[in-house]
Amino acid sequence: MSTISREIDVFLGEGVNPIGILRFATNGRREHSSFVYSDFWLEHKASFAIDPALQLVQGPQFHTGGKGEWSSVFHGVISDTEPDGWGKRVMMRRHARQQRAQSNILAEPLNTLDFLLGVDDVARMGALRFRDENGHFCSTRAEDTGTAPPRVQLDQLIHSSQAIERDEETERDIQYLEGNGTTLGGMRPKSSIQDDEWGLCIGKFPSAGDTKSVTKAEILALKLAAMAGMDVAEGKVVRTEAGNDVAVIRRFDRDDAGRRKLYASAKTMLQVEDDDEHTYTELADVIKQYSPRASEDLCEMWKRMVFNILINNVDDHLRNHAFLYDGQRKWILSPGFDINPFPDKARELKLWVSEDHGPEALVQSAMDVAPLFGLRDRDAATAALVPIVKSLQKWREVGRSQDVGMTNAELGQYENAFEHAELEFASGLV
The missing domain is CATH 1.10.1070.20 (Phosphatidylinositol 3-kinase Catalytic Subunit; Chain A, Domain 5)
Structure with missing residues (x-):
């Protein structure tokens, strides 16, 4: 397999200057990464360490992940923006379809950086943003659809999610979920959505194999916790036109104006x-x-x-x-x-x-x-x-x-x- 080396600019929120560079290299199954703070960030009066393991010092800080399920080749605060179970599943289905369409069975498999950059910039968790070597922020959306889908598309998103679970997805299903359905962690089907009341939210869908009302039960738990005076994410049950019950969870990593929180x-x-x-x-x-x-x-x-x-x-x-x-x-x-x-x-x-x-x-x-x-x-x-x-x-x-x-x-x-x-x-x- 070929050696791949890349450098990705890292930004914080809506800042116009990169706070650092993410370097990634892979040769087959061996992957390595490092992060180096930019001079701009090191000299900024409000600078801070974005991760307890990334001290405010010059030069590259290296990271090689372990072998466990939750290990990553990236430093923690970067890996927290990666997809896991469900998001990776959507990305791998997209990659497999592209390989088949091109009759390219020798194509390189997706690497960890591919997964990281496959998350859409609009809905990525937290405040970190990644710009590639061509000066583009990572996005899987068409240029005229720069936001998560509205609630009215929930039934289509659920249909597409369950098609993937049953191994029956079409190209349209992949397009609906790519970006929206890869943003967040966890194994169950979900998507970023725009809610009229709350703005950017997570929509958690019923799974094709559910035997219980998992979505309602999560909202029940959040309501009970809030009643007990605990600080928990806001959530509500939304019944779609097709009769599906979706757990809509308000994103707490955005403020009321939509600004990102690290x-x-x-x-x-x-x-x-x-x-x-x-x-x-x-x-x-x-x-x-x-x-x-x-x-x-x-x-x-x-x-x-x-x-x-x-x-x-x-x-x-x-x-x-x-x-x-x-x-x-x-x-x-x-x-x-x-x-x-x-x-x-x-x-x-x-x-x-x-x-x-x-x-x-x-x-x-x-x-x-x-x-x-x-x-x-x-x-x-x-x-x-x-x-x-x-x-x-x-x-x-x-x-x-x-x-x-x-x-x-x-x-x-x-x-x-x-x-x-x-x-x-x-x-x-x-």
Whole structure:
């Protein structure tokens, strides 16, 4: 295979000067990358390190990813803008169709930079932007469609997504999803969309293989968390003309004017590359080091841990927690997102409570570590627990509400996630 070397300008938000250069090289399966800050950025009075692993120094800073599922050849804050499962699936289908159309079975496979640059600039997560050697910001859209699709196209997006899941997609399906459907992480079908009320949003679609109302259940979880006083992404259920239920989630990495906010996953903030076990108490340490509102963020993180335990959200890995740059060389905890109940999965968290407690989803474990989150005694922890328990005790009522619209049958499918011994234990504490 041939050697490929490229240099990509990196911009921050709507800035007109690059803050650095991303260098990428590959020779077959071996890939390497480095990042070098520009002189402009190093000399700027408001400059800051865009990643804890990328110090404000001259010269290239190299990175070679590990071999785990979540590893990347790029530094963390850059890899946080990459697609994973679903987005890569769409890109690979597009690439395969192009190869077949050109009868080019010897064409190079997509490399990691191809995936990174295959994400559309308009909807890329966070504030980083990438400009290629020809001076073009990465875009997969036609020049006259410089925005995510409107809500009215949801049924077409769902049709195209499910066609890909069934291996039945057409060129039109790929065109609908490319860019829109590659922006965000996760395995389930989704797309960036423009909502009349909220602007740029994520539309999460029913999967072709769903046996439960996954989209409604995610909105239910967000509504319950908000009722408990937690800081979570705004979400709503949208029923399409064809009767599909879509979870529409407002993007929190954009402000009300649409300006971008720099985003870093908890994986990036911890500077880890592997898939080894990590803990909520490690995230507490990150908050103490970087947050200007550490007391508030620590309590919020503890509440999210407890909430995840009580709804059996066992997909709480490091990429499902994040931080936003606050503009003052600090990082604040982002709103909670990707909070989903899993009624059919074992009660074991991806993110352990602590090294001592392991993965088992137990409220008592959360109570044990509460002092590490600023809740200095049992009374303080209990006070933080009360609104969560009261909210979850109303899960059926909220699920039936007009905002969520779950039927009794749909609620019954999620009973095991909300009604169990741990909620009884927590109720006994308050």
